[in-house]
Amino acid sequence: MNDELMDVLKVIADKRMERTIEGLLSEDAAYRKLSKSACSMERIYDALNLDPDIKIVIDHLLAERDGMNMEKTSLAYWAGMMDAIIILRNMDIITLA
Numbered sequence: 001m002n003d004e005l006m007d008v009l010k011v012i013a014d015k016r017m018e019r020t021i022e023g024l025l026s027e028d029a030a031y032r033k034l035s036k037s038a039c040s041m042e043r044i045y046d047a048l049n050l051d052p053d054i055k056i057v058i059d060h061l062l063a064e065r066d067g068m069n070m071e072k073t074s075l076a077y078w079a080g081m082m083d084a085i086i087i088l089r090n091m092d093i094i095t096l097a
Contacts, residue, residue: 010078017077
């Protein structure tokens with residue numbers, strides 16, 4: 001598949017993922033627990049009297065990790081879609097030209 005087509009398919013998959021994942025996350029107890037804990041830690045972090053330069057570095061690190069996690073989630077969703085297609089094709093449920 002060419003890069004341009006892959007980019008378009010990834011955008012479409014990301015849009016689908018956003019709708020699907022939000023519903024799943026809102027009903028997942030483990031995720032809600034982690035989210036609540038992260039919010040508590042964020043309040044504690046915000047209350048710290050950190051040197052501004054240190055805070056900038058930490059904020060940048062956290063933003064980069066968030067970005068990595070978002071990309072990893074997107075790739076995992078994409079991998080799941082590809083696996084589903086392979087499974088359905090191997091079961092002769094779908095055929096691809």
